Amino acid sequence: MDIITKMTKDTIKPALASGFKDYLPDEMIPRQKMLDTIRAVFERFGYAPLDTPGLEKEEILTGGDPDFKMNIFKARINESGEDMALRFDLTVPLARVMAGNPELKKPFRRYQIGKVWRGERPQAGRYREFVQCDADIVGAKSMLADAEIIAIIYTAMKDLGIKNFEIRINNRKILNNLYAIADFDKEKTNMVLRAMDKKDKQGWQKVEEELKNEGLSDKSISLIKEFTSKSETDDPELNEIASYLDAMDIPRSAWKIDLSVARGLGYYTGTVFETILTDLPSIGSVCSGGRYDGLTARFGGDSLPATGTSFGIDRLYAALSELGLVNATASIAKVIVLNFDEQSLPKCLSVSSSLRNNNISVELYQGSETSLTGQLTYAVKKGFSAAVIIGADEVDKNTVQIKNLKTKEQNEISDSDVITEIYKII
Amino acid sequence: MDIITKMTKDTIKPALASGFKDYLPDEMIPRQKMLDTIRAVFERFGYAPLDTPGLEKEEILTGGDPDFKMNIFKARINESGEDMALRFDLTVPLARVMAGNPELKKPFRRYQIGKVWRGERPQAGRYREFVQCDADIVGAKSMLADAEIIAIIYTAMKDLGIKNFEIRINNRKILNNLYAIADFDKEKTNMVLRAMDKKDKQGWQKVEEELKNEGLSDKSISLIKEFTSKSETDDPELNEIASYLDAMDIPRSAWKIDLSVARGLGYYTGTVFETILTDLPSIGSVCSGGRYDGLTARFGGDSLPATGTSFGIDRLYAALSELGLVNATASIAKVIVLNFDEQSLPKCLSVSSSLRNNNISVELYQGSETSLTGQLTYAVKKGFSAAVIIGADEVDKNTVQIKNLKTKEQNEISDSDVITEIYKII
Numbered sequence: 023m024d025i026i027t028k029m030t031k032d033t034i035k036p037a038l039a040s041g042f043k044d045y046l047p048d049e050m051i052p053r054q055k056m057l058d059t060i061r062a063v064f065e066r067f068g069y070a071p072l073d074t075p076g077l078e079k080e081e082i083l084t085g086g087d088p089d090f091k092m093n094i095f096k097a098r099i100n101e102s103g104e105d106m107a108l109r110f111d112l113t114v115p116l117a118r119v120m121a122g123n124p125e126l127k128k129p130f131r132r133y134q135i136g137k138v139w140r141g142e143r144p145q146a147g148r149y150r151e152f153v154q155c156d157a158d159i160v161g162a163k164s165m166l167a168d169a170e171i172i173a174i175i176y177t178a179m180k181d182l183g184i185k186n187f188e189i190r191i192n193n194r195k196i197l198n199n200l201y202a203i204a205d206f207d208k209e210k211t212n213m214v215l216r217a218m219d220k221k222d223k224q225g226w227q228k229v230e231e232e233l234k235n236e237g238l239s240d241k242s243i244s245l246i247k248e249f250t251s252k253s254e255t256d257d258p259e260l261n262e263i264a265s266y267l268d269a270m271d272i273p274r275s276a277w278k279i280d281l282s283v284a285r286g287l288g289y290y291t292g293t294v295f296e297t298i299l300t301d302l303p304s305i306g307s308v309c310s311g312g313r314y315d316g317l318t319a320r321f322g323g324d325s326l327p328a329t330g331t332s333f334g335i336d337r338l339y340a341a342l343s344e345l346g347l348v349n350a351t352a353s354i355a356k357v358i359v360l361n362f363d364e365q366s367l368p369k370c371l372s373v374s375s376s377l378r379n380n381n382i383s384v385e386l387y388q389g390s391e392t393s394l395t396g397q398l399t400y401a402v403k404k405g406f407s408a409a410v411i412i413g414a415d416e417v418d419k420n421t422v423q424i425k426n427l428k429t430k431e432q433n434e435i436s437d438s439d440v441i442t443e444i445y446k447i448i
Numbered sequence: 449m450d451i452i453t454k455m456t457k458d459t460i461k462p463a464l465a466s467g468f469k470d471y472l473p474d475e476m477i478p479r480q481k482m483l484d485t486i487r488a489v490f491e492r493f494g495y496a497p498l499d500t501p502g503l504e505k506e507e508i509l510t511g512g513d514p515d516f517k518m519n520i521f522k523a524r525i526n527e528s529g530e531d532m533a534l535r536f537d538l539t540v541p542l543a544r545v546m547a548g549n550p551e552l553k554k555p556f557r558r559y560q561i562g563k564v565w566r567g568e569r570p571q572a573g574r575y576r577e578f579v580q581c582d583a584d585i586v587g588a589k590s591m592l593a594d595a596e597i598i599a600i601i602y603t604a605m606k607d608l609g610i611k612n613f614e615i616r617i618n619n620r621k622i623l624n625n626l627y628a629i630a631d632f633d634k635e636k637t638n639m640v641l642r643a644m645d646k647k648d649k650q651g652w653q654k655v656e657e658e659l660k661n662e663g664l665s666d667k668s669i670s671l672i673k674e675f676t677s678k679s680e681t682d683d684p685e686l687n688e689i690a691s692y693l694d695a696m697d698i699p700r701s702a703w704k705i706d707l708s709v710a711r712g713l714g715y716y717t718g719t720v721f722e723t724i725l726t727d728l729p730s731i732g733s734v735c736s737g738g739r740y741d742g743l744t745a746r747f748g749g750d751s752l753p754a755t756g757t758s759f760g761i762d763r764l765y766a767a768l769s770e771l772g773l774v775n776a777t778a779s780i781a782k783v784i785v786l787n788f789d790e791q792s793l794p795k796c797l798s799v800s801s802s803l804r805n806n807n808i809s810v811e812l813y814q815g816s817e818t819s820l821t822g823q824l825t826y827a828v829k830k831g832f833s834a835a836v837i838i839g840a841d842e843v844d845k846n847t848v849q850i851k852n853l854k855t856k857e858q859n860e861i862s863d864s865d866v867i868t869e870i871y872k873i874i
Contacts, residue, residue: 033748034512036548039505039532044545047496047558054497066804068781068811070473071480075577076502076534076563077521079465086460095503097523097534106465108502108523119470122462127778127830129814132473137502137563151501162814166793170812177804269794270801322459352553355494367592368695375696378492378603385494386596388555388588404553 041144042151052348053339056182057135057155060333063178064133064157067170072132074115076139080107082118085320093141095150108139112156113317113330120160120328121321128161128326149336158330160318165259168293168313168329169266175297175309175331176272182338183347186300187308190280193259194290194312197281204245206238214238214246219286222298223306250282259292291315293329299341308338351405355383356448358406360397362387366412373410373422373440380441382448402427408447410440467570468577478774479765482608483561483581486759489604490559490583493596498558500541502565506533508544511746519567521576534565538582539743539756546586546754547747554587554752575762584756586744591685594719594739594755595692601723601735601757602698608764609773612726613734616706619685620716620738623707630671632664640664640672645712648724649732676708685718717741719755725767734764777831781809782874785836786823788813792838799836799848799866806867808874828853834873836866 038044045053077097084094084107095108109115112134120130135155144150157174159167172189179187197215201208217232226247233243255261260279267277285294292313299308311331319325342348359374361367370386377384385406391397394411401409411423411432422440425432426447435443464470471479503523510520510533521534535541538560546556561581570576583600585593598615605613623641627634643658652673659669681687686705693703711720718739725734737757745751768774785800787793796812803810811832817823820837827835837849837858848866851858852873861869 034507034746036508036544036747037505038501038548039503039530042501042503044501044549045497045499046545046549046552047498050497050499053499065780066807066809068779068784068809070778070780071471071476072473073471073476073479075464075468075470077465077468077565077577079463081460082462095523097521104465118462119472122464123470123472126472127815127826131811139503151503159814164814166812166814170814173801265794266797269797271798272801320460321462352496353494354491354496358494368691371692371695372697375599375698381492383492383494385557386592388585388590388592388596389553400553 039150041142041149043149047354048350048352051351051354052342053335056339056342057153057335059181060155060178061133061135063174063181066177067131067157067174069131069133069157069159069174072116072119072134073136074109074112074119074134076108076137077106078109078115078118080105083107083109083114085114095139095141110138110140112136112138112154112332113158113314114320116156116158116160117317117328118321120318120326121323124323129167130160131157132160133157153335155333155335156330158328160328161326162329163315163327165262165293166266167327168259169263169270171311171329171331172263172267172277172295173270173272175295176276178309178333179276179297182342184299184342184345187276187297188300189277189295189297190283191260191263191277191293191295192279192281192283193257193292194285194294195259195292196255196257197284200246200249203249204242206242210236210238215284216286218246218250218282218284221282222296222303252281253279255279255281263293285310285312289314289317295331299345302341302344305337305341305344307334308341309333353385353404353406355385356407357382357384357410357444358397358401358404358408359384359386359410359412360394360401362392362394362397363413365414366417369412369417370410373412373437377410377441377444382441382444398425408444410444465576467568467575469575473780474776474778477777477780478768479761482765482768483579483761485607486581486604487559487561489600489607492603493557493583493600495557495559495583495585495600498542498545498560499562500535500538500545500560502534502563503532504535504541504544506531509533509535509540511540521565521567536564536566538562538564538580538758539584539740540746542582542584542586543743543754544747546744546752547749550749555593556586557583558586559583579761581759581761582756584754586754587752588755589741589753591688591719592692593753594685595689595696597737597755597757598689598693598703598721599696599698601721602702604735604759605702605723608768610725610768610771613702613723614726615703615721615723615735616709617686617689617703617719617721618705618707618709619683619719620711621685621718622681622683623710626672626675629675630668632668632672636662636664641710642712644672644676644708644710647708648722648729678707679705681705681707689719711736711738715740715743721757725771728767728770731763731767731770733760734767735759779811779830779832781811782833783808783810783836783870784823784827784830784832784834785810785812785838786820786827788818788820788823789839791840792843795838795843796836799838799863803836803867803870808867808870824851834870836870 097106138154139151217229221229290312294312296307297309313329315327359370361370374384374386387397409425420437421434523532564580565577643655647655716738720738722733723735739755741753785796787796800810800812813823835851842848846863847860849860
């Protein structure tokens with residue numbers, strides 16, 4: 023609110039740009055709660071907040087690659103000045119921070135929750151702006167770091183109230199040898215991995231079709247399918263991770279080794295993982311990541327080992343809604359103090375203050391309903407737990423009426439008991 | 449972490465664009481705490497979170513005004529497509545949301561914490577990207593709404609630990625008549641108010657100079673000074689606010705009516721206020737706002753009354769630092785579990801998990817120091833409160849060593865007492 027705006031008489035259509043979305047309170051309240059839950063888990067594991075700008079020099083984001091094909095958002099001031107672009111993820115900025123601040127103690131654990139932008143064509147449910155929620159540990163080579171990231175995912179899923187999920191773990195080094203095992207051209211490895219990544223959402227048949235189109239023989243395809251169906255391996259890195267997960271008391275039912283997990287991306291160098299909600303497999307992975315030991319090298323100096331994860335906030339929110347774990351509500355406060363009698367307003371204000379001083383969220387009614395009934399209807403509709411009612415009688419007697427809006431029970435209590443009584447209801 | 453990046457061999461300088469800033473953990477941890485404190489106050493008053501995009505159609509932000517002079521950031525995809533711009537505040541987007549969602553129940557209370565961008569020339573301490581932290585109530589005409597916003601400011605200042613502050617309150621309607629009282633050309637009103645707004649940071653002498661340069665007579669200047677030095681008024685709106693603040697038990701020492709408060713901005717239509725830290729007056733207002741009853745009219749339909757406030761996060765952070773109210777720390781966790789003995793690692797992992805399950809933040813040491821002493825030095829430097837030490841002896845005896853890193857006291861305790869003992873220290 024501190025910019026001089028000169029307003030014109032022409033009215034402007036209050037429309038959003040295509041591919042962008044508002045989060046109104048009924049959606050934002052549970053969404054914020056979900057983000058707070060994940061953030062609390064990050065902090066419990068010792069991951070500290072980092073904030074980097076929404077805009078960066080374009081070459082930082084693209085890696086200076088002339089072939090860079092991604093649709094990034096360019097941004098500039100008044101047609102002049104530096105070329106900047108909006109970040110498309112939080113991992114490249116982390117790599118820049120690590121390279122630019124060599125004094126940061128390693129391993130460096132950070133989380134970041136922030137908006138990112140993609141200049142893609144908008145599709146149903148796919149936005150040009152969305153929130154990423156990442157935790158990464160940079161500078162730790164040991165598989166202990168990968169196990170810690172997997173433990174974070176496990177804990178976050180539990181804390182979000184999700185009962186049935188499965189963290190599927192693999193190692194890219196195993197898949198990098200797939201060409202030898204399945205007898206195809208080594209050059210085709212990245213293509214094969216990208217195709218395999220579509221397995222969960224589109225099914226194996228689709229993957230097979232794609233591999234066939236790319237010229238792989240039936241035998242190769244069959245060998246790929248056979249090899250990646252195994253859920254056991256003697257891979258020392260995966261076995262090490264397994265032993266750490268056991269030591270952290272993470273139940274075997276929550277994760278498994280799955281040689282078909284590829285993650286389509288080019289930069290993974292070791293562990294990769296994805297998280298499937300077993301009640302909603304079609305939604306795809308809600309949380310994925312892995313080890314990427316090369317990214318900081320873009321900015322010179324020594325390449326730092328790194329591993330991390332990103333929570334798919336929009337998919338997670340959709341999943342929580344579908345699982346009935348979202349309480350949509352338009353009210354952030356639990357208690358409403360009604361306000362229908364001018365004479366009683368000072369006491370309404372005083373009671374509101376004293377509730378807030380006791381850490382209770384309170385809305386003082388300021389709408390256009392002037393009757394008790396009208397205000398109570400509003401209170402029920404907006405989802406408050408309790409209403410405080412104060413009229414002339416209550417002012418005289420040093421009491422208030424408290425109505426439990428779920429049970430409809432109403433009690434008159436003395437002023438000194440308000441806090442205790444409200445705590446009982448909310 | 450889910451974008452395909454093709455990396456080049458050329459290294460890129462890890463530099464930020466000019467006017468942008470990273471917040472590394474030692475700064476971001478207390479900054480985040482400050483934002484959380486303010487957010488909790490907003491929620492305690494029943495203000496719900498709203499999120500709007502960082503990018504909007506350009507005409508939404510500029511109001512379609514061809515004279516619009518502000519340096520906004522333009523953004524577009526691949527040189528084609530719609531013209532968009534980065535938001536420069538959170539108030540214009542709020543006005544768009546209100547106009548575009550007429551079904552939203554009024555009064556609508558929302559808070560929003562988010563980045564905004566200004567294409568200004570960077571100056572010392574002035575960035576092109578910064579965070580705004582706003583609370584507004586839309587659709588309430590009554591002075592009760594203004595009083596509620598002032599109560600939010602009061603509560604936030606207290607909760608931030610600031611002892612000496614003063615909320616200065618005025619009403620633009622009084623100042624709009626200043627031209628008649630002080631005998632100057634009515635057209636010069638906005639200029640006079642903008643000049644007056646510089647009083648706190650630059651002093652009255654500077655204001656007088658500016659008014660003189662703009663052609664005001666000595667007599668007018670003297671009348672302006674005389675009128676705005678009064679701290680009493682019979683203005684009914686200010687008196688109404690005062691009565692509500694009293695009813696909310698907000699002490700008179702925390703606020704005063706100050707007829708010199710102008711706020712330079714054009715869109716205020718009633719109450720205006722600013723907040724000065726009396727120990728650091730030169731820093732200027734850390735929290736300001738007021739009533740702006742016309743903004744939604746930009747988007748057609750009925751104009752909605754609105755009042756709100758914006759916390760100056762960067763100034764507040766600087767002030768809290770100067771007042772010694774910021775604990776700079778590079779560690780988000782209070783407890784570190786050391787890790788110098790491979791045989792004991794499983795127990796270290798298990799103890800870490802059990803602490804975290806009890807809501808205690810724990811970092812498991814993963815650095816390069818292999819000795820106990822080296823790891824303890826790291827733990828002290830990074831500001832942990834307690835270290836958990838587990839070696840072969842402790843594994844055998846079902847105990848752990850807990851070192852209080854402030855008092856240097858170390859105790860061996862049985863496994864079952866770890867949680868209790870740690871709670872005592874942190």
